[in-house]
Amino acid sequence: MFEMRGITKDFDAVKALKGASLSVRPGEIRSLLGANGSGKSTLVKVLAGLVKPDGGEVFIDGKPVRIRTSYDSKQLGIATAFQDLSLIPTMTVIDNIKLNKETVGRFGTIDVKKDRRDVEELLKLFRVRCDLDAYAQTLMPSTQSMLEVAKAVYAKPRLLLLDEVTATLHHDEIEGLFELLRKLRDEGTAIVYVTHRMKEVAKLCDSATIMRNGETVAELARDELNDLDGIVYHMTGKVPDKAKACGAQAAAAEGEALLEVSGLKYSPKVRDLSLTAYKGEILGIGGLDGQGQSEFIRLLLGEFQPEAGAIRYRGKEVRFRRPAEAVENGIGFISGERNREAIFPLRTIAENLFVGRTATGGLFKFIGNRRVNGFAREAVEKYNIKVGELEDPASSLSGGNQQKLIVARWIAVMPELLLLDDPTKGVDIASRREIHQILRQCAQKGMTVVVSSSDNDELMDLADRIYVFYEGRVQALLSCEDKTQERLVAEMMGFAEKEERANG
Amino acid sequence: MGSGLRIRRFVKYNRPGMALVIALFLLLITVLINPKSLNINTFGSILVQTMLLSFAAAGQTMVVISGGVDLSVGSVMSMAAVITTGIMQGQGGRFAQVILATVAMGAAIGLLNGVCAVRVGLPPIVITLAVSYVVTRLQYVFTGGMPTGVAAALFKKTVQYRIFGLIPAATMYAVVIWALAFFLIHRSRFGKQLYLTGNNESAARLNGINTRKIRVLTFVLSGVFSAVAGVLGAGYMGMSQCQLFDNYAYNSLVAVIVGGSLFVGGVGSYFGSITGSLVMIVLSNGLTVLDISQPVRNLVLGLVMVILLTLYNRAKPIRQ
């Protein structure tokens, strides 16, 4: 019996877990559900020993345990198959599976023959066919995922943690895997299965724990697993809405297309994307995490180069080789991943605001402090950004104010096409509303806004039309009457998958 | 604000100012230990040497702010010195040729460094070190191990002469070079992009800055500034030798970091590098006055850097 109670964890300013709990019994397959950012991956990492919790306790069979390192986790009989894989790319299949479990033969050297036999048997069990001596990085993603699970199972754990392992698997492989998992469960293993695919939950799991915003909000038994509305309610905290009236957002119907994308491909996340964005509209991009939205935005920006497909911007086909080129052509980019992609923490607030102006223009032109500070002062007033002094480093601002700064930075430059990737992640409600208001004003002035978001409320509020991405393709286009929360969530989960696909 | 808080703020946040305080403090100690060193000649020489180091540190500052390191500064300086005396041969009127030749050389070496470090992807420390070895070899090849010639008399005077025995005539060079460096780093768009690139390269790139171009440019400018420093160094020494200014590579780096630039980039100021240079020269002078041998100097220099790195530059652990 494995139990976690009251687990808390802060990463710098972000509260990933706020008193989460999870319990699973031997002989049970429990699924762990939650929207993006709910904390489910972090909770799994705590059990795996990769993250040190700030508070809370873990109990095994009623006795409290401390998991200080991943080694401790292994000693306690916990094995994990990670979403982002824990294989060593430049080691062979055999070496990977046997890593840290190699059989030692005479003279302290590894018994290579026995290792090979063990791995052969294991792979037969998993019905995986691959060259045992191939380097892990040369294998197909689906094979790698299977190996990741095989590696975890090989440790003969008491608790098996699987984090989104079916993302790259084919239908048959999933069936085979489920058979194996059911067998393990019957033998007494406890299994925690993290996924976003509701169909799998209904097919495989005995129970479910649902997380939202770092807390555990519900525990469901087997018979409750088919109630999609109920699950959506727990995951979002709201009852699904009736559609809002379509209003005067008819820009799409008669506007000119600013951006036309066709057949875009970028392995492995983007398979075949086509969409259109019209001048002056706010276009939303929805979907679960990792369905190709970020990659799509970056393909438009020129950070990635597409393998196939075309992008037409301002009526001409373009291929930006780097973001600098896109910015010169009137494109702006606002990222929700502030620390990695937007904020310069050691630089002053004024400098951070001036970035839009810094990026374009003559390289050796004089830029005086007065100009920078004047611009900054205006922006701070106009967008209501709460700052101490303009000379303070940008890291001193709260998340919401940082995000407002980033928005201000770009609005001041008035790009033709503004790309936003999860812009209000971790931002407080008030700042979020202000940012939405600013974006709406810009769209009215003629700016085209493309916003990708993992927050459905935000999409419903802001966007005129919403494209839903699923596994690298456009799953659906919602506008006017279609644009409802229920429809959105359904498309995101792939629930409205065509029957042919489900039957393989 | 209470004066105690003010002082603590100064110590923590005003690195250049702190460096100045440390330099004066070290100077005081040196004078106390050896009162004979309290004379105009010593001060004058400290001033000139600080200026020379600060010229070399100008390029190094830019490279460090962008997140790199340039260890070829010393060899470029030495090469420039050799070229200077080689062309001048004690004759006046050849200054223009000297500048042309050395700046071209510095820019070329800088371009090589930049392209290899940025486009090929080798770490700057390895590239600049390897290039510095090649440049050093070239010096020996061109001069057969024994450089000929001396700096022109008038030129020497402009570097060595001191007004009232204290204020160096070299100040006129300093004014130009310091102003140029200050403009480039603190008042130009290039400088603004430089700081952003150094602080968060991916954010800079995604927000429209051509980070590759910036980083290559920093190496080119470093080569140019080092070359100019080498020319003036030749004027100061009067003659040149192979590998004469090699230690300027490491010294300029320490000066820049003492002056408040972070090794990871994104933070720094040229004023800090100037005061950092002052600290290095005063320290070096003090060690000479105290008759500290060369090996202990090396030890001290190495330790200073390791301590600085421990204080300001540790990486994050795997487990969070």
Next chain:
Amino acid sequence: MAEAIRRRWGHFRRQPVFTGFCLFMAVLALNIIIQTPAKFFTVSNFRILLSKNMPLILTCLGQSVLMMCGVLDLSTGIQLAFVNVIAIMLPQELGVPVGLGWACALTGGVLISLFCGFCIVKLRLPALLTTFSITYIIKGVNVLIMGEPQGKVEKIIYKTYDSVLFGFLPFAALILLAVLLIWQYIKRTRYGRHMYAVGNNPRNAYAVGINPERVQMKAFLIKGFIVGLAGLCLTASNASGNPLQAEEYGIRSLSACMLGGMNFGGWGTLSCGLFGAGFLVIVQNAVYYLFNFLTKAIQGLMINSYWQNLVSDTIIFLGLLATIITAKAQRETLKQGFVKQLKRGEKYGG
């Protein structure tokens, strides 16, 4: 049979050491041509090449052990001088018996290597700049121990070192073989596997329960031992002491490993270091004989020795650039093969 050979060859081609192998073979062929096979394939030629260059070769091997684990040490070169001065000064100044003195020198090499390891692994300081600074520290310490180049070594020691056993095996080669044999054993232990894992992806190695810090510190221990041996070889080879020699072995061993196909991502083996070292040694040798030949062939052509060094250094620099290009090409073919597989996989649905 042919199929098996083709498979092994294909497998070998995808290893990083393949670049090193090609570069080495290329310059080796060049050298044999320049020096003429008659003069190259003599025992005395091998003896000279190996005994003079064994310190460098061993240093490269030590550096490759570190790079395999994802760390490095630029002060490796000056550490040889450290071992050297201890080996000379202990018997000379303190009357310690030579055997004991040399053993202490070896231990000293190990200890100083562990110090570097501590700074990089435990304190997590940036490896390149920290070890570069430590070079200065060691330089200072060396000169404090031994002010000026001095000292002598017993005749029997340096005679043995330069000797040839059984008429064809240079003594220095024996040392190399010993180190390689020890490595073959280590490679086959669990620790050897863990080294690869940690070097390539410390986070994933940690996820499997390996302690990356311990693995890396052990690597510094091994390298310290190899460097100690190298320092003793240097002492025997020069038959004297010099506190400031071999400093450039640090960057050269790094270059050798990179030439051999390793990069800073920890993929590669000891053979990368071996082929890289071979490349360095042979290039210098080839250039020397080339210039010899040119001065004899073209009358009145005066080339000073500085040209030699310049040419070999430039070739090494170019070799470095070449490895990055081949590494990029390798990664590209890897990606192509991968994408092809993906396309094939898509036909089967999903």
